[in-house]
Amino acid sequence: VRDTSPITLEYALKNVDEVLSVDDEEIASAILYLLEKQKLVVEGAGAVGVAALLHHKLDSLKGKNVAVVLSGGNMDVTLLSVIIEKGLLKSHRKMKLTVTLVDKPGSLMRFTQILQELNANIVHIAYDRTSISLDYGDANVTVHVETKGKEHQEEIRQALKQEGYIKD
Known part of the structure; x- marks a missing residue:
């Protein structure tokens, strides 16, 4: 909504005690929270109250009974x-990595074997050997892996660094 209608503005000025704002990231985290923890699909506008609570924008209400209206399931699936x-990336339950391999038989297998040994579940992999920025004989591999948290991701990074897949 770009502009408030005069009727709505007049009503709000008479009846609203406080106005605050939440940003898109906070709204997205509220949508994910509601979906994951409460099993509710709520559109962005309907999740702003929860976003304000989750991100401590209503601390003046601490200790009081608070009701938040959840509305709208008109959520674009994309x-x-x-x-x-x-949300999975930010909570360290998923990570994306891109490494450069020598484009020869066995290179990809060794790379994925390291991930398997560390219990990182590969959910997507892309193998690219035609990018203009690549040297002939090299390939970029981008993987999306499910992880168990920040420490697990660091363990993966260290193992790949030790094997020469990640440079400083």
């Missing part, structure tokens, strides 16, 4: 999938 994916 946007919802982006919110879920970003």
Whole structure:
């Protein structure tokens, strides 16, 4: 909504005690929270109250009984999938890595074997040997892996660094 209608503005000025704002990231985290913890699909506008609570924008209400209206299930599934994916990345339950391999038999197998040994579940892999920025004989591999948290991700990075897949 770009502009408030004069009737709505007049009503709000008479009846609203406080106005605050939440940003898109906070709304997305509220949508993910509601989906994951409460099993509710709520559109962005309907999740702003929860976003304000989750991000401590209503601390003046601490200790009081608070009701938040959840509304709207008119959620675009493409946007919802982006919110879920970003949420998994931010909570360290998923990570994306791109490494450069020598394009020869066995290189990809060794790389994925390291991930398997560390219990990182590969959910997507892309193998690219035609990018203009690549040297002939090299390939970029991008993987999306499910992880068990920040420490697990660091363990993966260290193992790949030790094997020469990640440079400082």
